[in-house]
Amino acid sequence: MTMVERIKQTFEALKEKNEAAFIPFITLGDPAPSFSVKIAKALIEGGADIIELGIPFSDPVADGPTIQASTTRALSQGMNTDKAFELAKKIRKIAGKTPLVFLTYYNIVLQRGVKNFFKDCSLSGVDGVIIADLPVEEAEPAFKAAKSKNINLIFIVAPSTSDRRLNIVLEKADGFLYVVSLYGTTGARKSLQEITKKTIKRITKRAKGTVPCCVGFGISKPEHVLEVVRAGADGVIVGSAIVDIISKYGELKNGVLEKVKLYAAEMKEATK
């Protein structure tokens, strides 16, 4: 298989259209593994530019109550890393050019073996990996393994990240930079905080267009999208708001896929 650089191409195409990326997140296996492919499809139909697929971990310290609960549901449905790769393969088949990015915690990667994990990403059509608890100082093994398989290891920066650290991260940044928008865990917030815009401005200024900066944590409404894009973000990452819809409407009620798709479309519209 020749290696495609889907993430890079996606951002280039968006730039041409003068749009920001809409990047929804779902927890694989919530509410059941069989359902994740359908939700991913609804998100793509709604206009998702990249999809983040969470591999659940029992102790997700960076996550707030919504994603914690989603993790618990998924694990109780027997979700595991083998199944995550199977689901990724299925989603790859329906995703066309849409990049797929795994989001997980380091122990999940470690237990598969760092090299194996990235090899399997490559075999399953996964384009990038975000590891919530892997700071750049500890990332060497993952970074090497990712590079050798042409997978983007996507780093996270936060409001607390000093300029000194930011420079170190920017040197390694690949695919896009995940900008955490606030001091806190994941979870939908009613309105954006002052720190969010300040952080975006500081980070995009330093990144100087070398890597797309996508903003996540707390974003749930089209207004939020408008605000962060105006502040300079190249994309928005939306997790808890989607997980909320899924948990509210559940698997059995038919309306849920339609709701997810409509929500995605509404959020995507705001990136234009």
Next chain:
Amino acid sequence: MVNKNRNSNENFSCVDEGKKEELTGVDLSYPCPDIRGRFGEFGGRFVPEILMPALEELEEAFKKIYLTPKFQEELAYHLRDFAGRPTPLYLAERLSEEFGCKVYLKREDLLHGGAHKLNNTIGQALLARSMGKTRLIAETGAGQHGFATAIVGAKFGFKTKIYMGLEDVKRQKHNVYRMRLLGAEVCPVYSGSKTLKDAINEALRDWITNLETTYYLIGSVVGPHPYPLIVREFQRVIGREIKEQILKKEGRFPSALFACIGGGSNAIGTFYDFIKDEEVELIGVEAGGKGLSTGLHSASLKAGTEGVLHGAYTLLLQDKYGQISHSHSVSAGLDYPGVGPEHTFLKQIHRLRVETATDDEALEAFKLVCKLEGIIPALEPSHAIAYARKIAEKFDQDDIIVITLSGSGAKDLDIVREYFDIEERV
């Protein structure tokens, strides 16, 4: 001693060479931890980026202040006049008779608060104050660390919030009430296994949200660097005193030191100053729960596999996918599926011998100490006593062993009563 990480000295790089030796009193060639916070390959700093600057700030503050005479004097003052140090090293005569060797108990149960935990909370509270933090948060399992944090919260005037798994809130009611009496807010944690590991998750989430004002006062030698280093340094007073006291009383070293291992703070505190004295065997006792074969235990060192939990690479109880297992122990303080990275390292280099005692064995030992010594021990150190008893026949009459009695059993009375009631009925 393994010596591959010579650069560990950089941990104290702000202090000049002479002072280092004098104040730490150990050979710093013992590679622990290196500049990346690694004990050999274990430890490190696997946390969300948002915490990295806070950990750097903490490390810097600790390195800057810890070895200064002013800090050491202040620490010594509070440990002495407030906490009641030194704690006795007590020759347990009837236990000695029973075991057939000389048994000394290091009486951390007599420390204010009823456990060794206060050594660490006083140290870290002073550190927090020097950093200008106004709020303390902590996790607790048995409630002993929560209580010790509540004590320093009150004493030094911090706003204090304690995270405690719902299961532990239920089984350690007594301590919940004590924490609240001292003005701490106790927050039950409903996620995951509802025990210590989940309380740590929740404390980390709080910290992530309130970095500016808040100091996370972790209760054992676990978590990301520099916590395993900081907590060890504040617990080392146990072993330092043992060394002095035993030399005074007996003029020689013990054959073995015993301590229970949950996260590992009382154990590393006991062992650290003896690491170089290779004739002294270091024996850590983990909770064997209902038996290792049942899967219901907390023996991370004995039965765990390597992985990352709460910011450190260490031995864990987990499944093959890396999901953390629920641990079990009759003693809430040992009920944790991970262990300090330094213990994992000490085990790997064969300096630490790791053993287990089951719930039943611990309770038997508990009863024995009550009846023979007039001391009600906590269930955690009862594990160490149980294992010492098991191998006691290997020691000669005048061999000396020291067991760290890390806490008092006052907190465990409900559990013990329930346990023995059931036993007597069947």
